[in-house]
Amino acid sequence: MYNLSSKFNTFYNDHVVLSRDEQNNLRDKKDLNISRLKSGLQEYNTENETSYSVVEIIEQGSMAMSTITQNDQSEYDIDVAIVFDKDSIPERTTSVKNIVVDALKRKCKQFKTEPEALTNAVRVEYADGYHVDFAIYRRYKNEEDEYEYEHCGSQWRLRNPRSITDWFNTKNTESDGNIRKVVRLLKMFCKSRSGWLMPGGLVQSVLVEECIQSKDRLDETFYYTIKEIRDRLNTDKSVNNPTDTSTSLLLTAKDEQKVKNLSVRLTNYIKKLDVLFEDECTEDQAISAWNDFFDHSYWGGLVTETAESRSLAKSASSQYRVDIVAVVEWKPSIRINLKTIGGRVPKNRTIYFNAVPNFHDFDAVLWEVVNTGDECGLDKGHTQTGLNVQETTLYRGTHKMICRVYRRGTLLCSDEVKVVIK
Template identity: 65%
Template sequence: MSTSMYNASAKFNAFYNDHVVLRATDQTELKEKKDLNIDRLVSGLAEYNEEHKTKHTLIDHKIQGSMAMSTIVQNEENEYDIDVAIIFNKDDLPDGTIATKNIIVDALERKCKRFKTEPEAKTNCVRVEYASGYHIDFAVYRKSTDEDGNDVYEHCGSAWRNRDPEVITKWFNDSNTDSNGNIRKVVRLLKMFCKSRSGWSMPGGLIQSVLAEECIQSKDRIDETFYYTIKAIRDRLEDNKEVYNPKDSDSSLLLNAKDHQKVKNLHTRLTNYISKLDVLFKDDCTENQAFSAWKDFFNHSYWGELITETAENRIMLAKSYGGYTVEIVAQVEWNPGEFIPLNEVLGPIPKDKYIQFTAIPSFFDFSKVEWEVVNDGDECVEEKDLGHFKEGISVREHTAYRGVHKMICRVYRQGNIVCEDYVRVQIK
């Protein structure tokens, strides 16, 4: 093994700029949604105040979270979140946190029509959710002045707690500047990894940001910076899976068992998928192998498209991909001896069923049919659970793990892959 890593930085930079960083049009759309809902809140509060003879007046608002830290990444499902601190004078709000959040819900309900769900009071915010996948979290703050004339901010959660609405944003932006911008790059790339499989349940952006800031390994190349930082995060989580607020070392960011499990999931996924990058350190690592390794890691079509463009594959394609195809027939054994075509099953497949996959190539002189089972979901915790290979025209698989999985069929002729196809299988 070599001590130097295969240099894929040019393609890695293109991946980062074109497929990771949120597009300017999407950034503008998020800002417009934020502004629109602030206007709705102000208008709804005016109606509420007039009706109830109150004076709940918004005095300021501040962007928080991934939008403020500029770490939102492209997401095909548009599951973007916008975090906004809405600030009131302390004397203008009731003492109770539930009563305060209910006022915000009432004001928004007056102006938020035809939404996926009604505005909803959560423990730490009031949420407005769009049918397209966006959601906006309004974190409520009250402002007062202490005896020395300093501004004091309190956040409306299960109780009122002292919290500066901008302290985390300032911490992140200062740390990122000190790292020459590398922390933000790593966080964006780590988010892409954490979002790469639909069945995964992974920590939120703040926890990822804290881990990246703790473990940042700045190198000359972006691919090396990312690799060595996630390796350090993996090793850090091996020793300690607790994550604390970066501005309050006594305050854990893991509030319940689910949060702790998500951090364990991150450690497991990093352990499994970093090992797939070992090929990058082989002396004879080829361009095709490097792109394949990053494709396995990020599960993104960008890397797959690069593989088909490499010189060695262009030669193979020119010789062997002339019109060869394969059709996959998949049938679910719903009851013993009773088969239903997979595409006729409504919704996810239950566990403990068997699926028969049959390959029908468009030609007869093939030499081998290979199947690759690619498993996803948080029940696939061990390396052995993530997938395996089989050979044969027809194979049988058991639905064992919740998540969205893939069955890939590759047909060989004269030692080369001449065609492939796949089917997705969702298991509940």
């Protein structure tokens, strides 16, 4: 296998691993929202003569397992378990979630999206793409005077809020840290095309732990592990909870489809790495292969500039120019400039596009929507005309809105914006 380990390690260290500052930023957001919850609960208790209190706070998910990766859309999930004593809260799960939502709403009034009760958590969402999920648990002591925990979903279910993190950290240590590295890299692949519907971090972690192939070099460790995952998924697409192997992690048809998507995409994209095993493989070919696989700006920046990119650069210096102003109707009374939204735009929002050419003697403005991703299906795009148009966000993925300005049938200039929909 062509040895590109120096550049591969640079990619991993500089573009995959989340910086210490960003990790601290995420934990600051976590701590801030925990403080909001506690303060809101105190206010709720005073008004309702109750005494609800969080007795344990447990970091969960990719933050606890240190598998969060860098994300251009700042779409970071912060998972926190909050634990109540069983005998201090209502029995109905919806009642408990509503109490938590009420407490958070009291302290999150400046948010554009209110805290929301989901099936398995209560979510606080930031406009810049971050969100904090509070998973609710209750605890009680068993006959051995040890705490048992139950998770608040559609009903109360026995679940230890620490078990997944403990499992992952133990297995990662046994692999000399290779599992965490490969999970991070696999996450980068799975999110490399925003329209893809791919499995979440836990499913990826289970597959990596099962299939890890530790080698001397990181690029080899990653390649041979994903090859093993590909082969495993070709024969068996089930994925079970590692701390309770009788329970599947694929609870819906959508979950199963995501695993099928991973299987297909690993099969297709691993083929693009075949050149790495050719005797005459050059460094440029190796860089191009990893660029095709990860579709990341780091690898793209290493690829020799093409004639097409030079042509685009030349056309960009033309005297004619058009700028696109895009505004999202976040709520009926709130509009936000698309550029100021750090994360993805929710579905079913209206976006108003305005073309602003730097000249006046044009006679036609054509807009083209280019849709990508799994959800759009056959709806790959359409066109509109006029200086001002509007569109509705419908499909997850990174889509483009292209504006072209013409004079007597000749294209004088164009511009485009990305619209990333969650």
